[in-house]
Amino acid sequence: MLIIRCPICGDRPELEFRYGGEGHVARPAATEALDDQTVADRLYMRTNPKGLTVERWRHVHGCGRFFNAVRDTVSDFFVTTYKAGEPRPDLDALKKEAVR
Amino acid sequence: MADIALKEPALRRSVFDGLPLASKAAAACALEPLPPATRLAVRGRPGVAEAAAAALGFPLPTGVCQSAEGGGRAAFWLGPDEWLVIAPEAEAATLAPTLEQALAGVPHAIVDVSHRNVALTVSGPRAAYVLNHGCPRDLSLSAFPVGTVSRTILGKVEVVLWRTGPESFRLECWRTFAEWVVGFLNEARREFE
Numbered sequence: 484m485l486i487i488r489c490p491i492c493g494d495r496p497e498l499e500f501r502y503g504g505e506g507h508v509a510r511p512a513a514t515e516a517l518d519d520q521t522v523a524d525r526l527y528m529r530t531n532p533k534g535l536t537v538e539r540w541r542h543v544h545g546c547g548r549f550f551n552a553v554r555d556t557v558s559d560f561f562v563t564t565y566k567a568g569e570p571r572p573d574l575d576a577l578k579k580e581a582v583r
Numbered sequence: 584m585a586d587i588a589l590k591e592p593a594l595r596r597s598v599f600d601g602l603p604l605a606s607k608a609a610a611a612c613a614l615e616p617l618p619p620a621t622r623l624a625v626r627g628r629p630g631v632a633e634a635a636a637a638a639l640g641f642p643l644p645t646g647v648c649q650s651a652e653g654g655g656r657a658a659f660w661l662g663p664d665e666w667l668v669i670a671p672e673a674e675a676a677t678l679a680p681t682l683e684q685a686l687a688g689v690p691h692a693i694v695d696v697s698h699r700n701v702a703l704t705v706s707g708p709r710a711a712y713v714l715n716h717g718c719p720r721d722l723s724l725s726a727f728p729v730g731t732v733s734r735t736i737l738g739k740v741e742v743v744l745w746r747t748g749p750e751s752f753r754l755e756c757w758r759t760f761a762e763w764v765v766g767f768l769n770e771a772r773r774e775f776e
Contacts, residue, residue, distance in 0.1 A: 484719060491663055499719070544741050545662075545733065545734055546663060546665075546734075
């Protein structure tokens with residue numbers, strides 16, 4: 484079982500968590516002025532990279548908080564987690580760190 | 584409007600009535616239903632924790648997975664802004680208004696969930712082992728010492744697990760899940776029969 488580090492509670496088994504989609508997808512201002520394609524892209528198009536990706540997770544059977552996590556989609560390794568609202572980490576720097 | 588008066592008071596049945604709680608495995612792990620209680624789900628800003636002391640007699644715990652108790656009441660930390668307060672059933676009508684008064688001026692929400700949950704004690708030398716059949720948490724005394732309380736998962740069910748002693752836990756689950764929880768724990772402790 485994966486152990487995921489909740490930024491509030493600490494290390495917890497993965498069963499207590501729920502996936503919450505890609506991280507840092509911000510709702511743009513003045514959506515009424517956007518054209519349909521831009522809105523559709525924001526709603527439905529996700530990056531789906533091979534390698535490090537930033538995701539939202541929720542400690543649903545624990546403290547209930549959403550947080551962000553950097554996960555490697557190849558190895559399923561959680562590189563780091565941080566509280567919601569904190570800036571996106573530098574993935575290139577994390578990538579170098581992850582090659583150990 | 585028709586005048587409806589009950590000749591006899593309505594019967595109150597516990598959800599545990601008729602469930603197989605006695606077992607030959609009780610020496611290793613015993614299940615015992617706890618009496619109905621007053622339960623309040625409290626949410627609010629950090630100031631809530633100290634302000635609640637006026638109503639509860641102690642502040643709400645603010646450390647991760649901490650509990651506080653006193654005067655027959657207990658408060659559990661469930662999240663950074665979420666607590667579960669448990670008190671004797673006799674306080675059902677008075678605790679929420681008292682707490683409401685104590686928290687006036689601090690943004691908060693109090694919801695009475697007394698009848699949503701039921702509780703049972705899981706105790707015995709193999710209690711943690713039996714719970715670990717469905718609970719992925721490390722329940723060793725070093726990782727989950729006495730007084731620790733946590734919302735977690737047992738099989739398919741979300742539970743609130745409070746360690747009340749080295750070999751005893753209070754397990755809170757939703758009322759409609761009680762039958763499933765008892766069945767699951769019975770299955771888990773069958774090896775000790």
